[in-house]
Amino acid sequence: MRWIFPLIILMGFQLAVQAQGTDAAGLFGNVTNAATGEKMSGVSVFAMETRRGAQSDKNGFYFMALKAGKHTIKFSSIGFKPLFKEIELPVGQMSLEVQLEEDTKFLDEVTVTTGKPEENVQKVEIGASRLNIRSIQKIPAFMGEVDVMRSLLMLPGVTTVGEGTTGINVRGGSIDQNLVLMDDAPIFNTSHLFGFFSVFNQDAVRDVTLQRGGVPAQYGGRASSVLDVRLKYPNSEKFSGSGGIGLVSSRLTLEGPVVSRKLSTLIAARASFNDFLFKIGPIPLRGTKANFYDITNKWYWIINDRHELTFTGYVSNDTFKIPSDSLSTVDVNASSSLFGYSTTSGTLRWQFDVRDKVVWEAAAVLSRYRATTTVPDSANALDLVSSVLYQNIKVQYSNKTNDRHQWMAGGGIIGYGIAPNTLTPGPFSNVQALDIEREKSIEAAAYVEDEWKLSQKVSVVLGLRYSLFMRLGPASFYQYAPNQPLAEDVITETEVYQNGDVIQTYGGLEPRAALRWALSPAMSVKMGYNRMRQYIHLISNTTAALPTARWTSSSPYIRPQIADQVSLGLFRNLKNNRFETSAEVYYKQLQNVLDYKDGADIVLNPALETAVLQGDGRAYGLELMAKKNTGFWTGWVSYTYARTFLQMNGAFPEERINNGNWYPANFDRPHTLNTMAIFRPNLMVTLAFNFTLSSGRPATFPYGRYTLFEPTIFGANVPIYLNRNQDRIPAYHRLDFSITFDQNPELRPDRRWKSSWVFSLYNVYARKNAFSVFYSLRPYATTEAYKLSIFASIFPSLTYNFKF
Amino acid sequence: MxxxxxxxxxxxxxxxxxxxxxxxxxxxxxxxSCITPFEPDFKEQPDAVVVQGFISNEPGPYTIQLVRPANYSFAGYSIGIKNAVVYITDDAGNRENLLEVPESGLYKTQNLQGETGRTYQLHMEIDGKKYESKPELIRDAGEIDRVYDEPFQEIDALSNQSRLGGWNVYIDTKDPIENGNYYRWNFLHYKLVGTCGSINDRFGNPLYRVSCCGDCWDIIRCTGVNCINVANDALINGKQISRKQVGTVPVGCRDRYYLEVEQQALSRDSYVFWKTVRQLLQNTGGVFDVAPSAVPGNITCLSDPDEQVLGFFSAVGISRKAHVVDRRNSEIVNCPPDLPDVPGFPAPCTTCVQSLYRTPQKPLYWNF
Structure with a gap:
């Protein structure tokens, strides 16, 4: 059935030829990937002599009208060797099937946007960056672990509070304001081992797209950005595998057809084997255990020409055993504790091609995040469990048949179940059981979006999303005495809601808009506006969020966060798309941003509203980027100027931070410079360099100190902290390097087993970058201030990768 | 690799x-990771008032200290505030003025005796400005049911062998049924000493010991951040608080190690104060450390409500229980030899001077 549309074109052309009766001719065929047999869309087909061009459609079919005669046709696509075919075209039609080979020589190592380089200028979307996995693999990796999340830090507008921490901050948003989707399933914790590595397996990921401005209407629920991680489709033609052995983890991926060209599957597993690092360490560390694994499984079933079904399953697990730890956050002493967290998700997706360019899609998503802390000591034995359950059903219809209006509409409903903390004592334990109430809520949304081509030069994307959030019973909420700050001691009564009661409703419109005005084929101006509403929040009072940090849904006391962003960009490509440049500015306004109260308990607090504050935020910035796409040297340079400020100005002094004045957010780093350079002198060697420089993040330094007047800790100096985030830790810079040795493909081209060695150096000049600055309070210390560096040394690593 | x-x-x-x-x-x-010294920017001398002190159900005098804080950037000292008017009132309408100890910033009560169940409030007048604390109640600290010790093993860093590391001291106590109890525990060791002084050579190295003229006890306190041992009953409300570790006894001479455990009942504000202080003192700037914050106090300036007043005035209910750790059969010993006696007869002796660290008074429960 897929042939219907091409047939129509061909028939139409036939009629045209007959009508004209000239030497008109047509060339058509399919373009496939020589390695995988996949149909290739977006391949540019170009007749060199007549300078006419066409593109293959999503089924790999192309058609070009030419005059009969001799032609040289160039087939090209990024990442593939261009193919030149000399043909003698007769009057009428000629079919030409083409296979393109992947270009191992001049890969698009640093292509931030996949597809055609000119997309940068021509697409309407603004603030979007796409990284394919091959680009990510070229970035020198910490301890050899290719890391999707860390690679995003090389993009303008993306920062983090420090190395080895979880999550990213996008354009002034906190880490929970990013919607991270892996094949439609949200990931609530993107890191392994508390933030050292990300949970995505490089062998299973196809590409990642970060939308940080002009977010399309189909996405919602988070205030800052959308990170869409798309997994590979399993190879439906032949069986293959890949994997690697690294210092931290080893991985193996197998994929292939189960029923040829009908049903195929991919399974990718990764596990860490790094316990030996602790065993050779000093005695206190020897009881430490830190392990993780993740398994990704994807099924792809082509039911028929029109229907296809995919299923993605994902399991990730971390365990971390610490020989001695005082669980100071919950006031329990313990001699050992075990932390663990896991993500389980599944996505079932159905796609129905009604006809060409008219598609129905439906998906059912389930995702669960669960974190546990276990203390085995008998008298204090406890299990502390928290979890987030996400269930989602959605449907989308898109119609791109009209050249001027390509539109889509859709909707979905999400059910959240949050179990903030359940503390279960052991059999002989004196710890009291505590079960903070489950939070049940639903979020429903509907949207329409239209990409409207006003003229050749001007296109707009107009989107409108409506989201509705309902907090549901059963639940009980404390009532507080009026005209007083919320606190435990002003609780007057408890209001109890039954199952099915709607406790609180929030909702509203979320307009999205983007405009592209092409000044020339290689230059455009773009504008974007979006409003985003966020109903669930991550509450943390530590510098970097712990895996056990608490998720909470909006309630009568905690209002949804709302972000409004406007952005403006200038995009220009030079020298026939060899160079891409862009400049973007944005201004963002945030409502109901959350921050914690000084000294507040969050983990086991049944009245969370007494521990947090909500206020305003504003962020603005400039992002400049220049990129070289082809040649022996490729790479990019980006500079970002970005500021983020918050204001917590409640009605009472206790509900203010810094007396209600604006203060910089934890991750406010004004200047960031990122440079990435890749040199590929021949087929066997790739050298990559990566340099990053940024301002230090804000910190709170003591304003003075006084000596405790107390016999117990006589002489201890208590630091006096007044205002939050008024100082800065020193600037951060780092150079990384990696070298990849591939086999020479020309030596034994028929060999199936392909392998490569990657040697990388992280922090080449071993700079002790500050993660934080803190003050020693020992009366006999000679120095007062210290800085803590996390990755304080040069980290060499070696990884062996293979493919068969 | x-x-x-x-x-x-x-x-x-x-x-x-x-x-x-x-x-x-x-x-x-x-x-x-790693830690290295860091030179911060110089900051001005802070201009604020720090108030510290407490009243308890134990006999006075109670001492209140008033200082101006020191700068953080160099090894400065807090400066005592002179000529302040300081007085404490209670809920029965009594008032007692505190007397200034010259040149120290210390103010002492004379006759005041704190009582369980009473509420006390501290008032001050410093440089014409009026300050006062929130009213603070002395709560019943309850009784410690049991103090007990257990030896623990440690691994010798040199030989990698396991050996006796000392004794952990635990308590069991009963938490009242009602919610909102806040505790703090202290640990005091009394050691009967025979040496009250020494005769030194001209470089200051001790040559001979000088014995005490009577019984004398050294008071050794738990020092350091971990001695701010606070807990609340949010997780154990109405149950037994058991195996709460209150201190550690090191390997020493083969003797009986006498100690007193002090159980304090705190107010919620006072608990939060100590908890925050402990958090601040423990902060290593790590990834998962709670970000530093202002220590919430309970004192405000009446003349200028925006002024930051630091420190805390607390009312504490205290109960004590003594315990002896028997080290006489300890498998290993770490007992430093005494200095030789002064040659000649009769040997000189020196008096045992009462201080925070030494006392001639026999401890309350000393019976051996």
């Missing part, structure tokens, strides 16, 4: 320092 492992091992060794004990808990970080 080997280069990498070496660098890791080197890093680990570097880390094996007391500064980093807390960060060891996040051992993975410990594998790769």
């Amino acid at each position: 080997t280069i990498y492992l070496e660098s890791i091992v080197k890093k680990i060794n570097k880390l094996f320092s007391p500064v980093f004990v807390k960060a060891l808990t996040w051992s993975l970080l410990a594998l790769v």
Whole structure:
């Protein structure tokens, strides 16, 4: 059935030829990937002599009208060797099937946007960056672990509070304001081992797209950005595998057809084997255990020409055993504790091609995040469990048949179940059981979006999303005495809601808009506006969020966060798309941003509203980027100027931070410079360099100190902290390097087993970058201030990768 | 590969320092991180008032200290505030003025005796400005049911052998049914000493010991951040608080180690104050440390409500229980030899001077 549309074109052309009766001719065929047999869309087909061009459609079919005669046709696509075919075209039609080979020589190592380089200028979307996995693999990796999340830090507008921490901050948003989707399933914790590595397996990921401005209407629920991680489709033609052995983890991926060209599957597993690092360490560390694994499984079933079904399953697990730890956050002493967290998700997706360019899609998503802390000591034995359950059903219809209006509409409903903390004592334990109430809520949304081509030069994307959030019973909420700050001691009564009661409703419109005005084929101006509403929040009072940090849904006391962003960009490509440049500015306004109260308990607090504050935020910035796409040297340079400020100005002094004045957010780093350079002198060697420089993040330094007047800790100096985030830790810079040795493909081209060695150096000049600055309070210390560096040394690593 | 492992091992060794004990808990970080001195920008001398002191159900005098804080950037000292008017009132309408100890910033009560169940409030007038604390109640601290000790093993860093490391001291106590009880525990060791002084050579090195003219006890307190031992009953409300570790007894001479455990009942504000102080003192700047914050106090300036007043005035209910750790059969000993006696007869002696660290008074429960 897929042939219907091409047939129509061909028939139409036939009629045209007959009508004209000239030497008109047509060339058509399919373009496939020589390695995988996949149909290739977006391949540019170009007749060199007549300078006419066409593109293959999503089924790999192309058609070009030419005059009969001799032609040289160039087939090209990024990442593939261009193919030149000399043909003698007769009057009428000629079919030409083409296979393109992947270009191992001049890969698009640093292509931030996949597809055609000119997309940068021509697409309407603004603030979007796409990284394919091959680009990510070229970035020198910490301890050899290719890391999707860390690679995003090389993009303008993306920062983090420090190395080895979880999550990213996008354009002034906190880490929970990013919607991270892996094949439609949200990931609530993107890191392994508390933030050292990300949970995505490089062998299973196809590409990642970060939308940080002009977010399309189909996405919602988070205030800052959308990170869409798309997994590979399993190879439906032949069986293959890949994997690697690294210092931290080893991985193996197998994929292939189960029923040829009908049903195929991919399974990718990764596990860490790094316990030996602790065993050779000093005695206190020897009881430490830190392990993780993740398994990704994807099924792809082509039911028929029109229907296809995919299923993605994902399991990730971390365990971390610490020989001695005082669980100071919950006031329990313990001699050992075990932390663990896991993500389980599944996505079932159905796609129905009604006809060409008219598609129905439906998906059912389930995702669960669960974190546990276990203390085995008998008298204090406890299990502390928290979890987030996400269930989602959605449907989308898109119609791109009209050249001027390509539109889509859709909707979905999400059910959240949050179990903030359940503390279960052991059999002989004196710890009291505590079960903070489950939070049940639903979020429903509907949207329409239209990409409207006003003229050749001007296109707009107009989107409108409506989201509705309902907090549901059963639940009980404390009532507080009026005209007083919320606190435990002003609780007057408890209001109890039954199952099915709607406790609180929030909702509203979320307009999205983007405009592209092409000044020339290689230059455009773009504008974007979006409003985003966020109903669930991550509450943390530590510098970097712990895996056990608490998720909470909006309630009568905690209002949804709302972000409004406007952005403006200038995009220009030079020298026939060899160079891409862009400049973007944005201004963002945030409502109901959350921050914690000084000294507040969050983990086991049944009245969370007494521990947090909500206020305003504003962020603005400039992002400049220049990129070289082809040649022996490729790479990019980006500079970002970005500021983020918050204001917590409640009605009472206790509900203010810094007396209600604006203060910089934890991750406010004004200047960031990122440079990435890749040199590929021949087929066997790739050298990559990566340099990053940024301002230090804000910190709170003591304003003075006084000596405790107390016999117990006589002489201890208590630091006096007044205002939050008024100082800065020193600037951060780092150079990384990696070298990849591939086999020479020309030596034994028929060999199936392909392998490569990657040697990388992280922090080449071993700079002790500050993660934080803190003050020693020992009366006999000679120095007062210290800085803590996390990755304080040069980290060499070696990884062996293979493919068969 | 080997280069990498070496660098890791080197890093680990570097880390094996007391500064980093807390960060060891996040051992993975410990594998790769490091700590170096840092020179912050100079900051001006803060202009604020720090008020510290408490009243309890134990006999006075009670002392209140008033100082101006020191700068953080160099080794400065807090300066005592002179000529302040300080008085304490209670809920029965009594008032007692505190007397200034000259040149120290200390103010002492004369006759005041705190009583359980009474509420006290501190008032001050400093440089024409009026300050006062929130009213604070002395709560019943309850009784400690039991104090007991258990030996623990440690691993000798040199020989890698397991050996006796000392004794952990625990208490069991009953928590009242009602919610909102806040506790703090202290640990005091009394040691009967025979030496009250020494005769030194001209370089200050001690040559001979000088014995005490009577019984004399050294008071050894738990010192350091971990001695701010606070807890609330949010998790154990109405149950037994058991195996709460209150201190550690080191390996020493083969003797009986006398100690007193002090159980304090705090107000919620006071609990939050100590908890925050402890958090601040423990802060290693680590990834998962709670970000530093202002220590919430309970004193306000009446003349200028925006003024920051630091410190805390607390009312504490105290109960004590004594315990003896029997070290007489200890498998290992670490008992430093005494200095030789002064030659000649009769040997000179010196008096035992009462201080925070020494007392001629027999401890309350000393019966051996």
